Amino acid sequence: xxxxxxxxxxxxxxxxxxxxxxxxxxxxKHNPGMTNSKKxxxxxxxxxxxxxxxxxxxxxxxxxPCLEACPVEAxxxxxGRGIPIVEAEVCTGCRACVEACPGGFMYFDEDANAALKCDxxxxxPECVKNCPQNAIFVKTAE
Amino acid sequence: MKLCGYAGKVLDIQLDGEKxxxxxxxxxEKILRRLIGGxxxxxxxxxxxxxxxxxxxxxxxxxxxxxxPLTGTPLAGSKFVSITKSPLTGLFLDSYSGGELAxxxxxxxxxxIVIRGRCAFPSYLYIENGKIExxxxxxxxxxxxxxxxxxxxxxxxxxxxxxxxxxxxxxLVPFACVCTDYYHQSGRGGVGAVMGSKNLKAVAVRGSGGIxxxxxxxxxxxxxxxxxxxxxxxxxxLRVKYGTTYTTVSVSSIGVLPTRNFQQGTFEGIxxxxxxxxxxxxxESDHGCLGCQAPxxxxxxxxxxxxxxxxxxxxxxxxxxxNVGVDDIEAVAWFNELCDAYxxxxxxxGNVIAFAMxxxxxxxxxxxxxxxxxxxxxxAEAVGALxxxxxxxxxxxxxxxxxxxxxxxxxxxxxxxxxIHVKGMEIPGYEPRGAYPMGLAYATATxxxxxxxxxxxxxxxxxxxxxxxxxxxxxxxxxxxxxxxEPIHCGILCDALLRFCFEAxxxxxxxxxxxxxxxxxxxxxxxxxxxxxxxxxxxxYNVREGTRRKDDTLPPRFLxxxxxxxxxxxxxxxxxxxxxxxxxxxxxRGWDRRTGVPTPETIRRLDLEEIVGSLPx
Numbered sequence: 001x002x003x004x005x006x007x008x009x010x011x012x013x014x015x016x017x018x019x020x021x022x023x024x025x026x027x028x029k030h031n032p033g034m035t036n037s038k039k040x041x042x043x044x045x046x047x048x049x050x051x052x053x054x055x056x057x058x059x060x061x062x063x064x065p066c067l068e069a070c071p072v073e074a075x076x077x078x079x080g081r082g083i084p085i086v087e088a089e090v091c092t093g094c095r096a097c098v099e100a101c102p103g104g105f106m107y108f109d110e111d112a113n114a115a116l117k118c119d120x121x122x123x124x125p126e127c128v129k130n131c132p133q134n135a136i137f138v139k140t141a142e
Numbered sequence: 143m144k145l146c147g148y149a150g151k152v153l154d155i156q157l158d159g160e161k162x163x164x165x166x167x168x169x170x171e172k173i174l175r176r177l178i179g180g181x182x183x184x185x186x187x188x189x190x191x192x193x194x195x196x197x198x199x200x201x202x203x204x205x206x207x208x209x210x211p212l213t214g215t216p217l218a219g220s221k222f223v224s225i226t227k228s229p230l231t232g233l234f235l236d237s238y239s240g241g242e243l244a245x246x247x248x249x250x251x252x253x254x255i256v257i258r259g260r261c262a263f264p265s266y267l268y269i270e271n272g273k274i275e276x277x278x279x280x281x282x283x284x285x286x287x288x289x290x291x292x293x294x295x296x297x298x299x300x301x302x303x304x305x306x307x308x309x310x311x312x313x314l315v316p317f318a319c320v321c322t323d324y325y326h327q328s329g330r331g332g333v334g335a336v337m338g339s340k341n342l343k344a345v346a347v348r349g350s351g352g353i354x355x356x357x358x359x360x361x362x363x364x365x366x367x368x369x370x371x372x373x374x375x376x377x378x379x380l381r382v383k384y385g386t387t388y389t390t391v392s393v394s395s396i397g398v399l400p401t402r403n404f405q406q407g408t409f410e411g412i413x414x415x416x417x418x419x420x421x422x423x424x425x426e427s428d429h430g431c432l433g434c435q436a437p438x439x440x441x442x443x444x445x446x447x448x449x450x451x452x453x454x455x456x457x458x459x460x461x462x463x464x465n466v467g468v469d470d471i472e473a474v475a476w477f478n479e480l481c482d483a484y485x486x487x488x489x490x491x492g493n494v495i496a497f498a499m500x501x502x503x504x505x506x507x508x509x510x511x512x513x514x515x516x517x518x519x520x521x522a523e524a525v526g527a528l529x530x531x532x533x534x535x536x537x538x539x540x541x542x543x544x545x546x547x548x549x550x551x552x553x554x555x556x557x558x559x560x561x562i563h564v565k566g567m568e569i570p571g572y573e574p575r576g577a578y579p580m581g582l583a584y585a586t587a588t589x590x591x592x593x594x595x596x597x598x599x600x601x602x603x604x605x606x607x608x609x610x611x612x613x614x615x616x617x618x619x620x621x622x623x624x625x626x627x628e629p630i631h632c633g634i635l636c637d638a639l640l641r642f643c644f645e646a647x648x649x650x651x652x653x654x655x656x657x658x659x660x661x662x663x664x665x666x667x668x669x670x671x672x673x674x675x676x677x678x679x680x681x682x683y684n685v686r687e688g689t690r691r692k693d694d695t696l697p698p699r700f701l702x703x704x705x706x707x708x709x710x711x712x713x714x715x716x717x718x719x720x721x722x723x724x725x726x727x728x729x730x731r732g733w734d735r736r737t738g739v740p741t742p743e744t745i746r747r748l749d750l751e752e753i754v755g756s757l758p759x
Contacts, residue, residue, distance in 0.1 A: 014427070017437035018429055018430060018437075019427050019430035019431065019432065019433060019434045020432055021216060021433050021434070022432065024214075024215070024216035025216050027352070027408060028216060028355070028358050028362075029487055031352065032356060032358050032359075033146075033355055034353060034354050034358075035215055035216055035353050036249060036352030036356060037351060038301075038352075043346055048323055048325065048429075048452070049324060049363075049448070050325040051427060051429075055429075103491065110350045111350045111351060111352070112634035130216075130365070132369075132435040132436070132437075134436070135557075
């Protein structure tokens with residue numbers, strides 16, 4: 001744990017229109033030259049008939065149950081970053097971290113057989129910049 | 143060079159009784175850039191697969207789900223198009239839908255999915271990347287489109303994107319739609335009936351592959367440019383706030399709002415069903431299609447929470463509101479939900495009910511025939527009772543279930559004078575007697591009475607020189623408006639978003655193709671030629687089916703009766719005006735004036751020779 005104040009992406013589901021632009025731009029940011037919402041680290045859960053759209057993304061919690069769960073140390077906190085990052089080359093695709101996340105905020109890239117976790121884009125999240133509805137925003141924990 | 147944007151494959155599925163046979167084919171490189179994708183490439187596939195001997199409900203008639211190279215990219219709202227031979231018109235049909243299925247088809251690795259044949263019993267297709275399965279749908283048969291999707295989502299998980307048909311499709315109603323993401327439809331022309339004829343209740347798609355982008359850094363900059371254009375646009379904000387319902391304001395001010403089966407162009411109850419009332423009384427939130435910055439869909443609740451639906455769109459308000467004389471927005475939302483659940487097109491359904499109401503008021507029908515329903519205009523309960531009867535072909539519903547053209551044949555007694563359709567397709571929410579160019583747009587749209595190829599109403603005079611109550615300039619405007627949509631419909635992105643919110647021009651569209659596909663030298667000029675090529679290709683399809691100049695006409699009411707109200711009061715369009723517009727239009731398109739058939743020179747100029755071969759006279 002670092003002493004930095006925790007910054008993460010918070011959502012305001014009432015504003016979300018379910019357009020998934022956040023997913024598309026997230027996937028392109030992390031996979032230059034392609035777009036694929038199945039590789040996004042943020043996902044919108046949509047219940048059409050209930051009219052519920054819920055953008056769901058890692059809250060960068062200080063407990064790191066994902067990191068604790070990983071049997072091969074594929075999830076590490078790089079020096080100076082303060083948040084756990086999945087190293088896809090090391091990840092074996094066992095999904096222990098996906099199971100361990102209490103918020104259900106970790107996803108899985110079936111194509112690459114690796115877990116997906118929000119890396120906060122190094123401080124300026126692409127999804128937040130592109131959300132047309134201000135349904136997601138950067139929050140600093142008190 | 144490897145082309146980006148495309149998945150690169152056509153999935154060709156043959157339903158064969160209890161089993162499914164399939165193969166994939168690469169996109170044909172030789173013609174790819176000539177037709178790009180979506181409507182263009184899909185029209186080519188239909189041209190090749192469904193000739194004049196194939197009837198719309200034959201197993202051989204394909205349902206083609208087409209995307210294009212821009213589909214699923216983060217540029218704008220994505221769409222797919224369902225292409226088939228229409229059971230309503232017997233002609234070329236392309237019916238577009240938003241939602242999320244479009245992107246999923248590409249993620250699964252396909253640009254186009256072609257479905258032919260027939261299942262032995264109710265079935266659905268499950269497509270997950272390279273896995274294609276035919277699965278039992280007997281538990282879904284008879285279920286509403288909304289419930290079917292919900293059941294399948296529970297069975298398959300929320301990541302599967304699903305196309306379903308409702309009971310109307312099962313019962314081969316020729317204006318049955320197909321639905322996806324509950325409230326998005328390929329609404330027009332009866333794709334649902336073609337699915338029903340195949341015993342195919344649904345198609346579920348799940349994919350994990352991505353879409354490659356030639357220049358993702360360039361696209362990122364381009365997106366910011368589009369967002370700036372959106373902020374400066376005239377209609378962007380209104381589009382988000384009211385969606386298509388804002389049209390209620392403009393059409394009533396210019397007197398082209400279909401009212402009581404197109405007997406009038408203004409409706410005294412419009413204020414109770416317009417966009418402001420919708421927003422105030424029933425609106426809950428906005429919903430957007432995949433990748434759309436301007437969510438224009440309105441989720442509403444009405445009738446004390448009993449009605450929940452994304453809608454009603456403008457067309458639904460016009461055809462199932464003013465056109466049936468109903469001045470209650472909650473009732474219109476109810477009709478919308480019924481149509482979505484039973485899987486019928488709200489435009490055709492509103493028309494056919496309005497037609498029955500006019501017959502009833504004129505004494506051509508009585509309550510013995512209508513199963514006791516009092517079909518006077520404005521009777522909302524009767525409208526609500528008729529929609530399920532039509533979808534189920536129950537009693538009097540069956541009189542109306544084959545569309546307005548067939549209903550007029552059955553009822554007779556001069557009712558064909560006010561059966562409002564072109565080539566069998568019922569007319570949407572714009573009365574052409576208050577805007578003559580709209581008449582030409584209806585007469586020349588390839589799928590019949592349709593506003594989605596050109597909608598020349600309330601066009602600013604600084605954009606086009608035209609005559610709203612005459613003919614001069616109208617043909618050129620209609621052709622240009624039709625052509626403006628083609629490159630977007632080949633993309634496929636949302637044309638409304640591009641035109642209203644981004645005010646995108648042909649150069650912007652060319653830039654999108656350049657950055658997504660990697661065609662460095664693509665130009666606005668090339669896209670203009672593409673537009674003409676695709677328009678003429680779909681015309682050739684209809685010509686091969688027998689369409690000629692005589693079919694490019696309007697319902698007798700529009701041509702010969704004066705409009706009784708609004709700015710167009712007393713005007714009669716007449717055959718002469720329509721004929722003058724058609725003459726000029728055919729000249730501009732390079733189609734023969736006498737027959738309406740594209741000339742051999744035009745076919746050559748547009749590089750269509752090897753696709754269409756030689757056409758009949």
